[in-house]
Each structure stands twice: as structure tokens, then as C-alpha cells.
Amino acid sequence: MASAQDLRKRIKSVTNTQQITKAMKMVASARLRRAQGKAEATAPYADKLGQILRHIASSIPENFSRPLLEVRPVKRTCYVMIGADKGLAGAFSTNLTKFVIEQIGTKTPDQYDIITSGRKPRDCMKIRGYHVEKHFSGYSDKPGYEHARALIQEVIPRFLNGEVDEIIMVYTHFVNSMTQVAEAHQLLPIETPQAEQDGQDYIFMPDVTTVCEQILPKYLEITMYNGLLQSAASELGARMTAMTSATDNAGELIDKVGLEYNKLRQSSITNEISEIVGGANALQ
Numbered sequence: 001m002a003s004a005q006d007l008r009k010r011i012k013s014v015t016n017t018q019q020i021t022k023a024m025k026m027v028a029s030a031r032l033r034r035a036q037g038k039a040e041a042t043a044p045y046a047d048k049l050g051q052i053l054r055h056i057a058s059s060i061p062e063n064f065s066r067p068l069l070e071v072r073p074v075k076r077t078c079y080v081m082i083g084a085d086k087g088l089a090g091a092f093s094t095n096l097t098k099f100v101i102e103q104i105g106t107k108t109p110d111q112y113d114i115i116t117s118g119r120k121p122r123d124c125m126k127i128r129g130y131h132v133e134k135h136f137s138g139y140s141d142k143p144g145y146e147h148a149r150a151l152i153q154e155v156i157p158r159f160l161n162g163e164v165d166e167i168i169m170v171y172t173h174f175v176n177s178m179t180q181v182a183e184a185h186q187l188l189p190i191e192t193p194q195a196e197q198d199g200q201d202y203i204f205m206p207d208v209t210t211v212c213e214q215i216l217p218k219y220l221e222i223t224m225y226n227g228l229l230q231s232a233a234s235e236l237g238a239r240m241t242a243m244t245s246a247t248d249n250a251g252e253l254i255d256k257v258g259l260e261y262n263k264l265r266q267s268s269i270t271n272e273i274s275e276i277v278g279g280a281n282a283l284q
């Protein structure tokens with residue numbers, strides 16, 4: 001049975017841990033609001049750019065070279081994993097890793113490449129025996145547009161040179177602070193469904209091919225940037241939830257150990273009183 005001193009040390013230790021988890025929860029909550037705001041502000045621009053791209057896709061001349069739109073038999077796939085640099089975010093990194101492994105399925109190592117954004121995805125994939133071709137890190141909870149551009153500049157040459165036949169971005173979509181869902185989005189080749197009838201007629205200057213050459217890379221960059229922002233919000237939401245749970249569990253443990261300490265202390269006082277009474281009776 002633990003002594004009173006051991007119980008006091010444990011209460012102090014858990015209390016210190018609770019203060020840390022509470023502070024981390026508050027920091028994650030503050031950052032989450034900013035990250036969520038950025039993700040929501042970026043979404044309309046990405047949607048509109050995609051709408052314009054789909055509108056002009058059918059207007060591109062047949063003789064126009066469209067390497068980013070070229071669909072060819074898939075022999076090798078590049079997966080871009082967007083995850084976290086730090087832990088203490090519950091099952092955030094584990095769920096992303098499991099989802100990517102499901103996407104890879106039965107493919108052999110010569111049928112896929114893996115590029116990771118975040119230290120956790122890299123470590124999780126290496127532990128499970130997967131080779132990581134390229135790694136980026138240091139910005140998972142505060143990504144910038146330049147980070148998205150760097151990732152796109154890494155993957156576009158791989159597709160244009162024929163090293164890979166499709167590029168899939170895997171990230172965690174933010175629903176709310178309690179729910180985050182791993183998703184896969186095809187970056188290349190860019191899908192060109194039928195043009196949408198949005199009731200607007202576009203005039204392209206100087207011509208549709210020049211506009212397309214400019215819009216395609218921008219569309220890839222903003223799509224990647226939105227994925228980074230969604231992942232950042234998801235990471236912070238998962239961390240806030242995990243730290244809230246840890247803080248509550250620490251409080252319950254403090255109450256439990258405190259009750260045990262009080263019982264032990266009361267028992268010690270009762271024994272001392274019994275000894276005093278017994279000694280007094282012996283002297284009579």
C-alpha cells in the first residue's frame with residue numbers, strides 16, 4: 001500500500017500535468033479558430049477557380065498541348081500525405097496513416113511513391129516499412145501558401161517526366177473539433193468533367209489557351225493550400241479534444257488519489273488516538 005508521502009507526490013505530479021494539458025488545450029483552441037477561419041476563407045476561391053477551370057476545359061482546342069490534363073494508364077502513383085509535425089493529438093496521425101495504407105492496398109513498392117508533409121506521417125510510414133521518397137516539415141499547424149507551392153513544384157515534374165502517372169493528395173478534412181475525416185483528392189491528372197452551367201459567360205483574354213496555362217498551376221497550388229489548411233485545423237481540433245480529455249482524466253485521478261490519501265490520513269489519525277487511549281488506560 002502506498003504511503004501518505006507517495007500519494008502526496010502523485011497528487012502533485014498529476015496536478016502539474018493537468019496544468020500543462022490545460023494550457024495546451026487553450027493554445028490549440030486559439031490556433032484552431034485562426035486555422036478554421038483561413039480554411040473557410042480559402043474555400044470559395046478554390047471552388048470558383050475550379051468552376052472556371054471546368055468551364056474552359058471543353059473550350060481548349062484539340063491541338064493544344066495539355067500535359068497536366070493527360071490521362072494515361074496508371075502504372076505508378078504518388079501519394080502526398082499531409083499530416084502533423086507534433087504528437088499529442090489523439091488518433092489524428094494514426095487514422096491518416098491507416099487511410100493511406102488502405103489507399104496503397106496491394107501495390108508493390110515499384111508502383112507508388114510517398115511524399116510526406118509533417119514529421120508524424122514520415123515516422124509512421126517508416127515504422128510500418130514504407131519508403132518515403134521526399135519529406136517536408138516545420139509548418140503543419142501554420143502552413144503558408146509558399147509551402148503549398150513547394151509541394152506542387154515537387155510533384156509536377158514527376159508527373160510531366162512520366163515518373164508517376166497520377167498524384168493523390170491525402171489529407172484530413174476538418175468537420176468540427178470533434179470530427180476529422182481522412183480524404184483523398186486526385187491532383188494530377190486534373191479531372192475535367194463537363195462544364196457546369198452557372199449562368200455566366202466568360203470572356204478570356206488574350207485567349208483560352210493562355211488563360212488555361214496560367215490557371216492550371218494556380219488551381220493545383222490553391223488545392224494543395226486548402227488541403228494544408230484543412231489538415232492544420234484538423235490537427236488543432238484533434239489536439240484540443242485530446243487535451244480536454246487528458247485534463248478531465250487528470251482531474252478524476254486527482255480526486256481518486258486525494259480520496260485515498262484522506263482515507264490513509266484518517267486511518268493514521270485513528271490509530272494514533274487508539275494508541276493514546278490505550279496507553280492512558282494502561283497507566284490507570
